[in-house]
Amino acid sequence: CEWQEGQPSKQRLLVVANRLPVSAVRKGEDSWQLEISVGGLVSALLGVKEFDARWIGWAGVNVPDSVGQKALTKALAEKRCIPVFLDEEIVHQYYNGYCNNILWPLFHYLGLPQEDRLATTRSFQSQFDAYKKANQMFADVVNEHYEDGDVVWCHDYHLMFLPKCLKEHNSKMKVGWFLHTPFPSSEIHRTLPSLDQKLLRSVLAADLVGFHTYDYARHFVSACTRILGLEGTPEGVEDQGKLTRVAAFPIGIDSDRFIRALELPQVQEHMKELKERFAGRKVMLGVDRLDMIKGIPQKILAFEKFLEENLNWRDKVVLLQIAVPTRTDVPEYQKLTSQVHEIVGRINGRFGTLTAVPIHHLDRSLDFHALCALYAVTDVSSCYILRDGMNLVSYEFVACQASKKGVLILSEFAGAAQSLGAGAILVNPWNITEVAASIGYALNMPADEREKRHHHNFMHVTTHTSQEWAATFVSELNDTIVEAQLRTRQ
Numbered sequence: 001c002e003w004q005e006g007q008p009s010k011q012r013l014l015v016v017a018n019r020l021p022v023s024a025v026r027k028g029e030d031s032w033q034l035e036i037s038v039g040g041l042v043s044a045l046l047g048v049k050e051f052d053a054r055w056i057g058w059a060g061v062n063v064p065d066s067v068g069q070k071a072l073t074k075a076l077a078e079k080r081c082i083p084v085f086l087d088e089e090i091v092h093q094y095y096n097g098y099c100n101n102i103l104w105p106l107f108h109y110l111g112l113p114q115e116d117r118l119a120t121t122r123s124f125q126s127q128f129d130a131y132k133k134a135n136q137m138f139a140d141v142v143n144e145h146y147e148d149g150d151v152v153w154c155h156d157y158h159l160m161f162l163p164k165c166l167k168e169h170n171s172k173m174k175v176g177w178f179l180h181t182p183f184p185s186s187e188i189h190r191t192l193p194s195l196d197q198k199l200l201r202s203v204l205a206a207d208l209v210g211f212h213t214y215d216y217a218r219h220f221v222s223a224c225t226r227i228l229g230l231e232g233t234p235e236g237v238e239d240q241g242k243l244t245r246v247a248a249f250p251i252g253i254d255s256d257r258f259i260r261a262l263e264l265p266q267v268q269e270h271m272k273e274l275k276e277r278f279a280g281r282k283v284m285l286g287v288d289r290l291d292m293i294k295g296i297p298q299k300i301l302a303f304e305k306f307l308e309e310n311l312n313w314r315d316k317v318v319l320l321q322i323a324v325p326t327r328t329d330v331p332e333y334q335k336l337t338s339q340v341h342e343i344v345g346r347i348n349g350r351f352g353t354l355t356a357v358p359i360h361h362l363d364r365s366l367d368f369h370a371l372c373a374l375y376a377v378t379d380v381s382s383c384y385i386l387r388d389g390m391n392l393v394s395y396e397f398v399a400c401q402a403s404k405k406g407v408l409i410l411s412e413f414a415g416a417a418q419s420l421g422a423g424a425i426l427v428n429p430w431n432i433t434e435v436a437a438s439i440g441y442a443l444n445m446p447a448d449e450r451e452k453r454h455h456h457n458f459m460h461v462t463t464h465t466s467q468e469w470a471a472t473f474v475s476e477l478n479d480t481i482v483e484a485q486l487r488t489r490q
């Protein structure tokens, strides 16, 4: 975990996110095993080494006893991580309930099924209360560890109340908030009954509010003007003389880490095995958390349509879908897993031969080296997500394709479409006819076109890195504070 290599001479940064970059597994009364977590936020922030950083968050486990809490706190301290202990009821109401059942689908424009909508409306208030309570618990831990001059960087939709809690305790604290998901149009935001105002106002307590794209930032400002009646300015949102800066900070990846990894003997070995295993076939790849927003069923159905219409490709192409399970105790996610298994089974039954099946689907995460090797041997990366804040998988694929120059098929509803759109084939993931045609186009694309498209994206991915993203956000936050101080003095 490179996170532990903090640099004491640099500015102190407290990163606050719902989950720590590691998950804890209990091995005894006072012993813990820590495993790196999978997810975009972790991938992006692990590469950030310009700060003397500490990470505050939940370790993903209920630890009711003080012996266990003490031992876990000690184990995490070695990784520069500080735990927030949440009990089962809070996790149920705040994390599974308000965050994952309400905010997540809402921010990704996915409505809830009618029966859930009714149940949710009834349980709304208690989930919202738990959300506020959990945010206050995060604030208490930040306050305990905060030192004058620290920058506090709050992340994501789980912690929209945090800026307010922190500023109420210490108005001089430098607080930034960044959203990793899309911020939907204000019309969607208004369907959060009666509580929308509270959430927006809490976020506005931050000094700087950041989004992946200009569109999301614009939606946020228009929600503040339409719902709160505040004034939007070119810099952000103004409320009674206080300006909250709002801007786009597109995230990137630690591209060097991927490029360097490709030279490692174990990665080369993996690549050799994969090439032998899939010799004579083009490789298409999907790497996603198993989540509704990733559109895995739609992706597989589009592949089926492609095979239907192009039987000559039947044993010449393979789709490798690596889907790491998340939120496994939420029924919607369990249903999604069964649905994907069923579709994969049907298509393999329909198009498989005695020696080969068209889809390899794995319900698990891959380690970093295996992932790099897989990206490197892929011919076509299928990132046709239904909706995604950015989508780092598309960046990681591009970083690993320096020699192969494979094709990226990317959803127009991913934030990455704005940065990698010129090099990728953009598709509407809901339109499987269009996606199926794009698969054919990608598989047959001539080398010079592939090279041109790849070059565009590679330049972007290697210059707009996660390090640059974090440095820009923090420096903008520092500048915002200085400007605010100057304004108050005038």
Ligand code: ADQ
Pocket: 038, 039, 040, 041, 043, 044, 180, 181, 251, 287, 288, 289, 322, 323, 324, 364, 365, 366, 367, 371, 388, 389, 390, 391, 392, 393, 394, 396
């Ligand atoms: P995620 O929804 O997690 O992130 P994404 O940006 O694609 O989505 O990042 C996923 C990360 O997890 C990647 O680094 C990928 O390598 C890793 N990963 C996914 N599946 C894996 C598997 N099976 N095995 C191993 N590793 C796997 C959220 C938002 C995104 C936003 C990021 C960063 O939803 O829109 O881009 O945060 O802001």
